[in-house]
Structures are given as structure tokens and as C-alpha cells.
Amino acid sequence: MIEEQIEKKIADAYMEKFPVSREHHEKLINYIPGGATRSLSYFKPWPIHIDYGQGAYVYTHEGHKLFDVTNAYGAIVHGHGDPDVVKAVQEGIARGSQYSTPTTGQYKLAKLLCERIPGFDRVRFVNSGTEATLFALRTARAYTKKDKILKMTGGFHGTHDCVAASTKKNVITAGIPNGMTEDMLEVKFNDFNGFEKVVKENASELAAVIMEPFLGAGGVVLPEPGYLEHVRKVTSDNNVLLIFDEIFSYRVHIGGCQAFYSVVPDLTTVGKVVGGGLPIGVFGGKEKIMNIYCHESTDKPLYHSGTFNGYETVMQAGYAALFKYDEAAVAYVNKLGDQFQKSLLESFKANGLNIQSNQIGSLLNLHFVNEPITTAEQVLKSEEQLHTLMHLSLLNKGIFTIPRGLFILSTVMTQQEIEHLVDKIDETLKELLPLIEEKYNHLLL
Numbered sequence: 001m002i003e004e005q006i007e008k009k010i011a012d013a014y015m016e017k018f019p020v021s022r023e024h025h026e027k028l029i030n031y032i033p034g035g036a037t038r039s040l041s042y043f044k045p046w047p048i049h050i051d052y053g054q055g056a057y058v059y060t061h062e063g064h065k066l067f068d069v070t071n072a073y074g075a076i077v078h079g080h081g082d083p084d085v086v087k088a089v090q091e092g093i094a095r096g097s098q099y100s101t102p103t104t105g106q107y108k109l110a111k112l113l114c115e116r117i118p119g120f121d122r123v124r125f126v127n128s129g130t131e132a133t134l135f136a137l138r139t140a141r142a143y144t145k146k147d148k149i150l151k152m153t154g155g156f157h158g159t160h161d162c163v164a165a166s167t168k169k170n171v172i173t174a175g176i177p178n179g180m181t182e183d184m185l186e187v188k189f190n191d192f193n194g195f196e197k198v199v200k201e202n203a204s205e206l207a208a209v210i211m212e213p214f215l216g217a218g219g220v221v222l223p224e225p226g227y228l229e230h231v232r233k234v235t236s237d238n239n240v241l242l243i244f245d246e247i248f249s250y251r252v253h254i255g256g257c258q259a260f261y262s263v264v265p266d267l268t269t270v271g272k273v274v275g276g277g278l279p280i281g282v283f284g285g286k287e288k289i290m291n292i293y294c295h296e297s298t299d300k301p302l303y304h305s306g307t308f309n310g311y312e313t314v315m316q317a318g319y320a321a322l323f324k325y326d327e328a329a330v331a332y333v334n335k336l337g338d339q340f341q342k343s344l345l346e347s348f349k350a351n352g353l354n355i356q357s358n359q360i361g362s363l364l365n366l367h368f369v370n371e372p373i374t375t376a377e378q379v380l381k382s383e384e385q386l387h388t389l390m391h392l393s394l395l396n397k398g399i400f401t402i403p404r405g406l407f408i409l410s411t412v413m414t415q416q417e418i419e420h421l422v423d424k425i426d427e428t429l430k431e432l433l434p435l436i437e438e439k440y441n442h443l444l445l
Ligand SMILES: Cc1ncc(COP(=O)(O)O)c(C=O)c1O
Pocket: 073, 128, 129, 130, 131, 133, 156, 157, 158, 159, 212, 216, 217, 245, 246, 247, 248, 249, 271, 272, 280, 281
């Protein structure tokens, strides 16, 4: 009864608030299955349609101004329409956008990345994170002449066949031939012994371990003290390459999580923020490994091409964004994240709730789970219904979030805006409290 009342109230308010999005959805569905060209952007009753973004806000066709804590799933770190990125794109595109040659933009961005990220001696550019991890795996396999790859349960590395198939959460893997996953192994994140055992047992066939330094899409699950050091030691001792996928995690430190935790992998991938909000992927690593692509070091360099690789306008936009994402900017946005975490935990307590918030820097994931979260398996226990209701209810209150409780901050946000965000989450928790008391009382203190 209470459940129905709360669900109805939130859904009715949503339907009343976003009627133009519905019209757009109903038109789009005739041309794009489900009306969303990205699985994650669909939700019921229909997704919101955004007209434009400015700074920390996006504006819907209804004219609603929403505080954007999705920040394009982490690709945007200075808010929408950042003047330096806009200038770089406008000036860049006016001079022609892609010449299929090496360029100054590639030099500037590659140099900046190699200077900042400890694991990068050499890099190559692609167009998405998916492509970056695909090539990181191919690089590892070509260099070691071994085929197997080990990943972590709940680790997300994009949508190409071998990694998508081994992502357990919410991913339907029809269409991926068995052969693509034969050489994929998987262990639990933060399981020290399980990891060591599988690496040792497979060392002679294992090319690489690919992992995020913390599980990002998997719920912002942080490594336990000593875990990354352990992974580094076990891989080195067994002649297995270590790949850090820092596509999501890069933003926590100017040198990426590898600098934050002082653990340097053999190969690294980055993406998202390093393109300034434009499509990008980067893979790279130690010089001796990356030399397999070098025409001047080998007669038979590994082939890696792509019409849009190193797209000059993207290089310039990425450089503009990263140049000002310096230590001070990272410290600022990370501090906002710390403040967000502190206030949110106070709100949980004040509402008598035993739920979790996992945070690092500007990234935070709320979980409707009653115990501290250190594994992907625990994340899967988070109550879906509460996430769904919270997401819609926050939209009704002018807050645009990622449905699974992930919040991503940007440098244009202020402390006041973070407090406002916490107030809105607090109001939503109060709204859901009768349902939690009735149906999810394990989440009460
Ligand atoms: C850690 C990680 N790897 C890879 C990807 C895939 O990147 P893209 O969506 O640009 O293909 C993502 C995207 O969220 C990611 O978070």
C-alpha cells in the first residue's frame, strides 16, 4: 500500500514535469530501438531529453534547469560549454579537423599525458575507451605472445567482445561467440589469495591482468590497503603484464590513480576527461612494450590505424581541458567530493539509515546495502527499486543523476551547490523512508 503510494506519487510528478521529453521520446522510438542509442540512457517511463548544457546545469526541452551530477558519465570535468574547450574546438575545426598526419595537437596532448601519468612512456590515440582497452589487450598479447587475460568481477572495460562478455552486471552477452571468452579469467576484486592463486596457476599462458584501480562502474569499490601493491608484485613475479584501466579513475589525481596509490602498471588506458568531453581513448605504457608499434624500432610494427585516431580538434579540446585540470583544480573538486561524502553520511545517520556511500575524489556511489562495500558482489545486493525511485524523485527535484546512485562532480560546482544536492538527497530519503521501514527494514540503523 505504502509502496504503491510512493511509487505513484514519484512517477506522477515525473510524468507531469517532463511531457515534452515524452513527445521527443515517442518520435525517436520510431527510428532508434527503445529511443536510446546507449543502453544506460534509457529508463522508465521515458528518458529525459536535454536541450543544452551550461556550466553545472543542463536544460530540458520543458525549460527545466537540472543540476548535472552525471557529467556525461565522467567525460566532463569543467562543466558544460567550458569556454577554453569551446575556444579550442571552434578554432580547431575552423582550421580543418583531421589531416591523417601527425599533428601539433597530438604532440601536446601526448607529452602532457606522458609527463603526468607514471605508467606512460609512450601513448597512442583512439576514439573511445572501448577501443583503448581492446588495443591494450592486443598489445599485451602481442608483446608477451600469450593469450589469456585476467580481469576482476565487476570491472568494466567497455563493450568489445572479450571484456563485455565477462562483465556480470546487467549485461546481456548474446551475440558474443564463446571463442572470444575462452581466454578470459576472472577473480574477485580485493581477494588477495584468490588473485595470487589464479595468476600463479596460469602464469605461462597469462598475458596480462586488466583492472581498474578501483571498481568504477562497478560501484566505486576501493582497493583494500596493500591490494594494488600485492597485484603489482604478483604480476611482476610471474612475468604477467599489469594493465590499469584508468578511463574512469584518471580524474582523481593529475597522474591518475596509479600516482594516487603509487603503483605503476605496465600498460594504462585513459579516456573520458582527457578528451575535454569529446570522444577519445588512449592506450600506452612502457617504452619497450609500446615499441612494438614503432616503425623505427622494428621492421614489422604491429598494425594500429583508424580514420579518426588523433583527431586534431579532439586533441586540442583535450589539451585545453587537461591543461587547466591541474593540481589545484583536482584538489578543489576532490575537496567538494569529501564535503559531499561527509554531509551525506550525516544525512544517512540523521534519517536512521544504515546505507553506504563509497567515495574517492569527485566520484561517489550511494548503495542501499547495510554493510561496508569492498566487493562487486555486495554492490549487486543494492536495492534496485530504491535506486529507481531515488533517480526519478531527484529529477523531480531538479537533480540529474545516474540511475544506479553514481554522482560525478565538476570543477564549476560550488560548496553551496553540493549542500543543496545533499538537501535534495536528504528530502528523497525522507520520502522513501516509509517504504524502507515497510519493505527494507534491514537498511535501518
Ligand atoms: C573503466 C572504463 N573502461 C572503459 C570504458 C569504456 O569507455 P567508452 O565508453 O569511452 O567506450 C569505461 C566507460 O565508462 C570505463 O569506465
